[in-house]
Amino acid sequence: MKLKALLEKRNNKVVEMKALLDRAKTEERAMTEEEMTQFNNLEKEIKDLDTTIEAEKRASSLEVIDDTKKNVGVEERAEAEERAFASYIRGVIEERADINLTVGDNGAVVPSSIANKIIKKVYDICPIYQLATRYNIGGTLNIPYYDEATQKIEMAYATEFQELESTSGKFLSIELKGFLAGVLSKVSKSLINNSQFDIVSFVVSAMADAISKWIENELLNGTDNKIEGLSTVTQKVDAASSTAITADELIDLQEAVPDIYQGSAIWIMNRATRKAIRKLKDGDGTYLLQKDFNAKWGYTLLGKDVYTSDNMPTMAAGKTAIFYGDMNGLAVKLSENMNIEVLREKFATQHAIGVVGWIEIDSKVENSQKIAKLVMKTT
Incomplete structure (x- = not known):
C-alpha cells in the first residue's frame, strides 16, 4: 500500500476514535463495553499503521518525502484539501500544515x-x-452590443457621382x-x-x-x-x-x-x-x-x-x-x-x-x- 493510502487509512481511524469518544461526551455517559472494544481495536490498528508508515518513510529517500510535502500536484492538492475540509468539520487537524484550513474569528475559510x-x-x-x-x-x-432597433445598415441603388446616404445602427452596452x-x-x-x-x-x-x-x-x-x-x-x-x-x-x-x-x-x-x-x-x-x-x-x-x-x-x-x-x-x-x-x-x-x-x-x-x-x- 502506498504511503498516501496508509496516511489516509490512519487518519480515518483517528476520526472513528474521536467520533466514538465525542458521542459518549455528547450523551454525557461512559463509553459502553462494545464502544471500548472498538476504541481499543482502532488504537491498535493506528499503532500498526504508524509502524508501517515509519518503515515506508525509512525506505524512501528524503527527497521523495520533501517532494510529497512541498511540490504537491494540482490533483493531489485538491484531494488533500478535501480531506482537510472533512477533518476540520469532524474536529481533526491535519498533520500537514500546508493544507490546513485558514481559521478566522468566526470559522475556517x-x-x-x-x-x-x-x-x-x-x-x-x-x-x-x-x-x-x-x-x-x-x-x-460592461458588455457592448450593436443595436439596429431604430436604424440599421442598409444597401441601396446609387447614382454615379452622387453621395451615398449613411445608415447604421448604434453601439450600446x-x-x-x-x-x-x-x-x-x-x-x-x-x-x-x-x-x-x-x-x-x-x-x-x-x-x-x-x-x-x-x-x-x-x-x-x-x-x-x-x-x-x-x-x-x-x-x-x-x-x-x-x-x-x-x-x-x-x-x-x-x-x-x-x-x-x-x-x-x-x-x-x-x-x-x-x-x-x-x-x-x-x-x-x-x-x-x-x-x-x-x-x-x-x-x-x-x-x-x-x-x-x-x-x-x-x-x-x-x-x-x-x-x-x-x-x-x-x-x-x-x-x-x-x-x-x-x-x-x-x-x-x-x-x-x-x-x-x-x-x-x-x-x-x-x-x-x-x-x-x-x-x-x-x-
Missing part, C-alpha cells in the same frame, strides 16, 4: 477546490445557468454588477460523528442545490433593483386568456425568434403549463407536445426541447408562463472567487455545524432577439 466543486455542481443541475453566456470575473462588467447573496447550510453533528458518512459530498450537494435553485429563480424572474435576468425580455406574445394557451400562440411565440437563433432554442415553463400543453392537438388530432426519449428533458414541443422549472409562474393573469429561445442571449456574471466558510461554534447549541457560502452575481439579457416570452392576459 474553505479551500477553493471545494468551492469549485460547488460551482461545478451548480452548473450541472441548473440548465439556465449552464446555457447562458457566463462571465466568471469580479467587479463591474449593458452593465453587469455584483449583487451579494449568501446561503447557509447546517450539518447535524450526529451525521458528522458517523465516520462512514461522506461529509464533503453532502455539503457540496446541499450548498449546490440551494444556490442553483436561487440562481435559477433570479435568472427567470429577476428582482427589482437587483438581478434582472429574463424579466426584461422585450419580444412578447400576449395570450388571449389568463388561464389557457392555444396552439397558435405557441407557434407565434416560436416565430418571434429569428431563424438564425432557432438552432439552440428551448422552451421553459412550469410543469402545470406543460401538463396543459400536453392536451393540445393540431388539426390532424396529433398532440403538439411529444414524449421523446432522445430529448434532453424527455419532451419536445414543435421540435424543441422542453424544460420545466418550479421557479416559473403557472398560467395566471399577467404572468409570464413560457420563455422560448436560445438562453445564450442571457448574460450571467458570477464572481469566480466564491467564499465558503465553516462555522463550528455558532450553532454548537443546536448540535450542528454551519457552512455558509457567499457569491456575487448579476444577470441581464445580452441579445434581445434570441429570447421571447408568452404573457397571460391580464384580467
Whole structure:
C-alpha cells in the first residue's frame, strides 16, 4: 500500500476514535463495553499503521518525502484539501500544515477546490445557468452590443457621382454588477460523528442545490433593483386568456425568434403549463407536445426541447408562463472567487455545524432577439 493510502487509512481511524469518544461526551455517559472494544481495536490498528508508515518513510529517500510535502500536484492538492475540509468539520487537524484550513474569528475559510466543486455542481443541475453566456470575473462588467432597433445598415441603388446616404445602427452596452447573496447550510453533528458518512459530498450537494435553485429563480424572474435576468425580455406574445394557451400562440411565440437563433432554442415553463400543453392537438388530432426519449428533458414541443422549472409562474393573469429561445442571449456574471466558510461554534447549541457560502452575481439579457416570452392576459 502506498504511503498516501496508509496516511489516509490512519487518519480515518483517528476520526472513528474521536467520533466514538465525542458521542459518549455528547450523551454525557461512559463509553459502553462494545464502544471500548472498538476504541481499543482502532488504537491498535493506528499503532500498526504508524509502524508501517515509519518503515515506508525509512525506505524512501528524503527527497521523495520533501517532494510529497512541498511540490504537491494540482490533483493531489485538491484531494488533500478535501480531506482537510472533512477533518476540520469532524474536529481533526491535519498533520500537514500546508493544507490546513485558514481559521478566522468566526470559522475556517474553505479551500477553493471545494468551492469549485460547488460551482461545478451548480452548473450541472441548473440548465439556465449552464446555457447562458457566463462571465466568471469580479467587479463591474460592461458588455457592448450593436443595436439596429431604430436604424440599421442598409444597401441601396446609387447614382454615379452622387453621395451615398449613411445608415447604421448604434453601439450600446449593458452593465453587469455584483449583487451579494449568501446561503447557509447546517450539518447535524450526529451525521458528522458517523465516520462512514461522506461529509464533503453532502455539503457540496446541499450548498449546490440551494444556490442553483436561487440562481435559477433570479435568472427567470429577476428582482427589482437587483438581478434582472429574463424579466426584461422585450419580444412578447400576449395570450388571449389568463388561464389557457392555444396552439397558435405557441407557434407565434416560436416565430418571434429569428431563424438564425432557432438552432439552440428551448422552451421553459412550469410543469402545470406543460401538463396543459400536453392536451393540445393540431388539426390532424396529433398532440403538439411529444414524449421523446432522445430529448434532453424527455419532451419536445414543435421540435424543441422542453424544460420545466418550479421557479416559473403557472398560467395566471399577467404572468409570464413560457420563455422560448436560445438562453445564450442571457448574460450571467458570477464572481469566480466564491467564499465558503465553516462555522463550528455558532450553532454548537443546536448540535450542528454551519457552512455558509457567499457569491456575487448579476444577470441581464445580452441579445434581445434570441429570447421571447408568452404573457397571460391580464384580467
